[in-house]
Each structure stands twice: as C-alpha cells, then as structure tokens.
Amino acid sequence: WTPLGQLQIIDRRRNLVKLAHGEYVALEALESAYASSRYVANICVCADARLPRPCAIVNVDAALMPCWAREAGIAYVSLEDLSTSRAFVQMVLDDLKQAARLAGLSRQEVLADVCIDPVLWTPENGMLTAASKLRRAGILRRNHANVQEMYSRCGLLVET
Secondary structure, eight states: OOTTSOOOOOSOGGGEEEOTTSOEEEHHHHHHHHTTSTTOSEEEEEOOTTSSSOEEEEEOOTTTHHHHHHHHTOOOSSHHHHHHOHHHHHHHHHHHHHHHHHHTOOGGGSOSOEEEEOSOOOTTTTSBOTTSOBOHHHHHHHTHHHHHHHHHHTTOOOOO
C-alpha cells in the first residue's frame, strides 16, 4: 500500500488473484513457498474469486509415489488410482500446509485443497515453457475435471 492508501502492484497483475473475502494472493509467490514440500515436483496454484482460499494442482514424481504410499500404508492399483486416493491427496495436502506454516503464509494463503497430476510436466508435453515456467492455461486445461471436482469439494458450485 502506498502512503496515500492505494494498492501498488509490484508483480505481474495476472498473477494476483482477489479471493472471496477481498484479499489478494500472488500465485507465483505461493508456488515458491510450497515448492519446499517433499511431494512437489512442480505446483500450479489456482484461485477463484468465489473461494476464500486458493487450491493447487500438484505435480508429483510418479517414480516416488509408490514409495510414499507404502510408507503411509496406502493401498493402490495404479498411479492414476493413487493420484485420486483421498488418503494420498490428504497426505500431500497436510505436508503442503506444514510448508505454509514454515514459510509464514497467512491464513488466506494456505491451500484449501489439492489435486494430483502424476504425469511430469515438461516443455515437451506443453506444460512448461522452455525456461521451465508454468503454462497455466495448458495445466488447467489438462486437469479441468480434477479442478472442477476440487472446487466442488471446497463448496463451489461448478458447471459441468
């Protein structure tokens, strides 16, 4: 805020999202904070103005998913099965909430829910740029059904 009480944008405007209670969150700053989680190979934070807190699509290392599931005693048949297992998703979300506490994030910056994408994001599959930056539109398009389900779990009525 400026001395005159005006909001001064010091980041890319498109990376700022206003949440339901009027707070602004910077998506890239949240992604940097959550990158410290052991489960995160990459993360795409998404927010909706109708929700009080952001959600995220977590890209995990598929090679490590079975090890983590065994450690936690979570049964699975396939990586797709594991990536939709509420127990596994909750385990990842709990770790991300711990990362938020360690990073000193405010309450509205703590993730409400996550969904898992087990396919590694690369420039070759169009999920990252050549400079390894997220291609949000492609990631959201690829995970559209999961994002809709995640928003629904957060209490947001979504169109199918």
